Amino acid sequence: MADKLNNGAESPDGGDDRPDFRLSGVSKHYGNPERPVLRDLNLDIAAGERLVIIGRSGSGKSTLLNLLGALDRPSAGEIRYRGQRLDTLDESRLAAFRRREIGFVFQAFNLVPTLTVLENLLLPAELNGLPRRTAAARCQRLLAEAGLAELAARYPDELAGGEQQRVAVLRAVVHEPSVVIADEPTGNLDLDNARRTLDLLQAHSGDRGRSLVMATHSRQVIGRATRLLEIRDGRLVPAPC
Numbered sequence: 001m002a003d004k005l006n007n008g009a010e011s012p013d014g015g016d017d018r019p020d021f022r023l024s025g026v027s028k029h030y031g032n033p034e035r036p037v038l039r040d041l042n043l044d045i046a047a048g049e050r051l052v053i054i055g056r057s058g059s060g061k062s063t064l065l066n067l068l069g070a071l072d073r074p075s076a077g078e079i080r081y082r083g084q085r086l087d088t089l090d091e092s093r094l095a096a097f098r099r100r101e102i103g104f105v106f107q108a109f110n111l112v113p114t115l116t117v118l119e120n121l122l123l124p125a126e127l128n129g130l131p132r133r134t135a136a137a138r139c140q141r142l143l144a145e146a147g148l149a150e151l152a153a154r155y156p157d158e159l160a161g162g163e164q165q166r167v168a169v170l171r172a173v174v175h176e177p178s179v180v181i182a183d184e185p186t187g188n189l190d191l192d193n194a195r196r197t198l199d200l201l202q203a204h205s206g207d208r209g210r211s212l213v214m215a216t217h218s219r220q221v222i223g224r225a226t227r228l229l230e231i232r233d234g235r236l237v238p239a240p241c
């Protein structure tokens with residue numbers, strides 16, 4: 001099973017082709033250990049790939065994304081990021097990893113309502129130590145490239161849902177993370193806004209060597225996958241793209 005899922009992500013001599021993530025024997029249960037949500041998963045995620053996870057509601061997609069994004073820890077097994085174990089890091093190191101290396105996009109946008117669009121983007125940039133002027137210039141450039149420059153001074157509740165989600169994508173990539181994790185990123189959007197959001201996600205991943213991992217029920221999102229996996233009975237099985 002592991003070999004099938006790995007797609008030869010690692011070069012024979014190891015080296016710089018190490019996968020972004022390597023999960024080995026990962027299980028996760030919340031209540032009853034006899035009934036794990038995820039069972040003994042083995043998975044490599046290569047730098048630059050667009051991996052989409054599908055599965056029925058409650059199958060464990062968000063659970064898996066939360067493990068990858070270091071929002072939660074596995075009940076058993078190892079998670080390595082570029083060779084480094086995450087599952088044994090203490091809370092502060094895990095938080096630092098998350099802040100630096102991961103960009104999150106959620107279904108419900110999750111912008112800070114009391115901050116303007118520009119301030120929402122500045123937050124992760126400054127948390128990662130970028131000087132304010134550099135951060136501001138980068139945020140303005142990202143907004144301009146996304147055609148959202150005129151929204152900079154607005155508050156999230158002054159934006160349409162599709163605009164909020166595109167800002168949320170920019171916020172997830174402004175600190176140039178290695179991995180973008182998007183949990184049902186188009187769940188609240190119509191087809192056109194979903195397409196624009198996916199275009200933006202794609203523009204900031206893939207050929208920049210940044211991997212993108214998405215969980216979804218949407219055909220539109222599935223259509224962007226370079227690899228599609230389904231969670232079934234707690235295990236990952238390949239699905240045709």
Ligand SMILES: Nc1ncnc2c1ncn2[C@@H]1O[C@H](COP(=O)(O)OP(=O)(O)OP(=O)(O)O)[C@@H](O)[C@H]1O
Pocket residue numbers: 030031037055056057058059060061062063064
């Ligand atoms: N924090 C938690 N505490 C206890 N149980 C949880 C917790 N988070 C998730 N679960 C349970 O784990 C299972 C998997 O949930 P998860 O949210 O990963 O599913 P999902 O595939 O993302 O579903 P959906 O498609 O509806 O988003 C569900 O049975 C859920 O009730």
Ligand SMILES: [Mg+2]
Pocket residue numbers: 061062063183215
């Ligand atoms: Mg979910």
